[in-house]
Amino acid sequence: MTEVLVLVEHDDGTVKKVTHELLTLARSLGEPSAVVVGPGADAALASLAEYGATTVYAVDGDGAADHPVTPKVAALQAVLAQTQAGALLVASGPSGKEVAARLAVRTSSGILTDAVAVHDGFVAEQSVFGGSTVVQSTVTRGTPIITVRPNSTPAEPAPADAKRVDIPLALSDADRSATITERVAQERTGRPDLTEAAIVVSGGRGVGSAENFSVIEALADSLGAAVGASRAATDAGWYPHQFQVGQTGKTVSPQLYVANGISGAIQHRAGMQTSKTIVAVNKDDEAPIFDLVDFGVVGDLHQVLPQLTAEVTKRKG
Amino acid sequence: MKIVVCVKQVPDSWAEKKLNPSDNTLDRDSADAVVNELDEYGIEEALQIQERLGGPDSCSVTVLSMGPDKAAETVRKGLQMGADDGVHVADDALHGSDAVATSLVLAAAIERLAPDLVILGSESTDARMSVVPAMVAERLGRPMLTFANKVELDGTTVRTHRVTDYGYDVVEAALPALVSVVEKTNEPRYPSFKGIMAAKKKPLETLSLADLGVSADDVGLAGSWSSVAEFATRPPRQKGTIVKDEGEGGVQLADFLAGQKFI
Numbered sequence: 033m034t035e036v037l038v039l040v041e042h043d044d045g046t047v048k049k050v051t052h053e054l055l056t057l058a059r060s061l062g063e064p065s066a067v068v069v070g071p072g073a074d075a076a077l078a079s080l081a082e083y084g085a086t087t088v089y090a091v092d093g094d095g096a097a098d099h100p101v102t103p104k105v106a107a108l109q110a111v112l113a114q115t116q117a118g119a120l121l122v123a124s125g126p127s128g129k130e131v132a133a134r135l136a137v138r139t140s141s142g143i144l145t146d147a148v149a150v151h152d153g154f155v156a157e158q159s160v161f162g163g164s165t166v167v168q169s170t171v172t173r174g175t176p177i178i179t180v181r182p183n184s185t186p187a188e189p190a191p192a193d194a195k196r197v198d199i200p201l202a203l204s205d206a207d208r209s210a211t212i213t214e215r216v217a218q219e220r221t222g223r224p225d226l227t228e229a230a231i232v233v234s235g236g237r238g239v240g241s242a243e244n245f246s247v248i249e250a251l252a253d254s255l256g257a258a259v260g261a262s263r264a265a266t267d268a269g270w271y272p273h274q275f276q277v278g279q280t281g282k283t284v285s286p287q288l289y290v291a292n293g294i295s296g297a298i299q300h301r302a303g304m305q306t307s308k309t310i311v312a313v314n315k316d317d318e319a320p321i322f323d324l325v326d327f328g329v330v331g332d333l334h335q336v337l338p339q340l341t342a343e344v345t346k347r348k349g
Numbered sequence: 350m351k352i353v354v355c356v357k358q359v360p361d362s363w364a365e366k367k368l369n370p371s372d373n374t375l376d377r378d379s380a381d382a383v384v385n386e387l388d389e390y391g392i393e394e395a396l397q398i399q400e401r402l403g404g405p406d407s408c409s410v411t412v413l414s415m416g417p418d419k420a421a422e423t424v425r426k427g428l429q430m431g432a433d434d435g436v437h438v439a440d441d442a443l444h445g446s447d448a449v450a451t452s453l454v455l456a457a458a459i460e461r462l463a464p465d466l467v468i469l470g471s472e473s474t475d476a477r478m479s480v481v482p483a484m485v486a487e488r489l490g491r492p493m494l495t496f497a498n499k500v501e502l503d504g505t506t507v508r509t510h511r512v513t514d515y516g517y518d519v520v521e522a523a524l525p526a527l528v529s530v531v532e533k534t535n536e537p538r539y540p541s542f543k544g545i546m547a548a549k550k551k552p553l554e555t556l557s558l559a560d561l562g563v564s565a566d567d568v569g570l571a572g573s574w575s576s577v578a579e580f581a582t583r584p585p586r587q588k589g590t591i592v593k594d595e596g597e598g599g600v601q602l603a604d605f606l607a608g609q610k611f612i
Binding site for chain 1: 367386479481487491495496508510512513522526579581582586589592596597598601
């Protein structure tokens with residue numbers, strides 16, 4: 033069977049949910065192998081095997097953590113050179129796409145980004161123009177490099193015996209030319225990552241102030257969701273920019289998207305339109321967001337959301 | 350110091366976009382064209398660096414764009430904002446170029462201009478692939494500092510804050526280097542009346558593929574490494590249930606979520 037490589041997203045060996053999704057997807061296309069770059073392969077191995085990885089390539093060495101993205105590019109190039117892989121799957125996020133982009137040029141391979149599904153023959157399905165058009169694309173040269181959006185495939189375990197193959201990391205001078213001198217971590221919220229969360233609760237102009245975002249956060253916490261914000265809310269300084277959902281912010285594709293006080297301008301829709309189920313609360317019954325929703329409430333979010341939060345908490349008991 | 354800013358002309362975000370049924374490329378005539386929003390942050394960043402370094406005598410800003418004839422408007426907008434000169438790569442053979450082919454052309458143009466610093470927007474609002482900056486850097490073999498929301502120059506060192514999921518990384522490199530900027534790096538200026546008048550006299554050079562030594566076989570639809578096999582327009586989502594809150598809106602929404610097994 034064709035070997036299908038998956039670049040593992042991990043924090044020191046703690047494997048992210050999107051990697052389990054990609055391994056599940058890879059199983060439908062061929063024989064899944066995982067590539068772990070940097071320290072953490074020992075800790076990651078069991079989790080990767082649980083989701084069906086038959087081989088785990090552990091690529092580590094000098095400089096693996098000192099440079100942005102280039103160590104991953106060099107590692108994947110080394111793995112591709114010693115396998116006959118049919119394709120490489122990478123999580124579609126800013127870093128993943130940057131790795132994929134460089135690797136495509138370095139290995140003379142075509143690249144497809146933001147796939148929402150991958151079909152036989154490595155045909156990538158993409159949703160473009162704010163979800164209005166569905167495109168089927170293929171790579172015509174080299175090994176297909178496909179970045180896949182989180183939440184595209186539900187992760188399902190399928191335990192396998194993962195064989196570990198260690199490969200030393202070799203970085204060129206160009207790979208070392210940009211250096212990370214400091215990592216600044218903002219306070220962890222304890223909520224799931226916005227781009228891979230199964231449920232996202234977002235607030236917009238209708239929230240009214242930074243303080244009022246506590247209403248959004250309370251609902252998110254009752255549902256175990258990530259918090260997002262529209263551009264109107266981040267422009268006003270009510271919520272940090274890294275939580276912005278939309279054309280110039282993050283793209284999310286959760287199982288459930290809850291839009292609160294968000295009118296649903298195309299700017300915003302471009303970042304959330306592929307969500308599976310969409311619900312909205314807005315005072316304006318003519319807000320364009322209501323054209324997208326499965327269920328909408330016309331009303332004041334400051335009344336509706338606390339009631340919803342209490343109801344969710346009660347029913348979850 | 351010489352700075353080159355790469356800009357792309359894109360269909361207006363608000364316009365309805367569609368693909369050409371004949372060759373599966375973007376129908377660029379069907380929508381109003383504007384400067385890619387994130388590239389305006391790039392132009393602004395370059396102009397602010399120029400100001401800090403003492404103006405055009407000590408630092409020049411060149412706007413570079415690849416695209417059909419009307420993409421010259423995008424270069425002109427950069428000149429109106431305050432850039433010193435512009436370069437427009439236009440060639441019929443470029444039609445249908447994918448990101449890989451685009452990066453080849455931009456890298457060749459950058460080699461020719463030989464800048465100390467290249468600034469790009471981190472993605473375009475039409476294709477939204479966000480891969481061209483990294484591909485250009487890979488081709489040039491120069492340091493790349495992506496997703497910057499803060500850019501500092503310190504002699505021959507460039508230092509940025511690279512936005513991450515958990516905060517930011519401080520990243521630095523020696524010039525010549527490339528930087529891609531995100532939204533909220535700065536506040537792009539509007540062209541002044543004086544700027545609009547002055548732009549008419551600023552040099553705008555048009556280059557062909559032959560000028561750059563790039564073969565037509567390596568660009569366009571034929572030179573691309575990926576292709577759109579087919580596309581379909583999705584019917585609009587079916588309109589869902591809308592209720593007016595009469596005091597029980599939160600409970601009704603909870604009922605819906607419970608029915609969908611989210612609670």
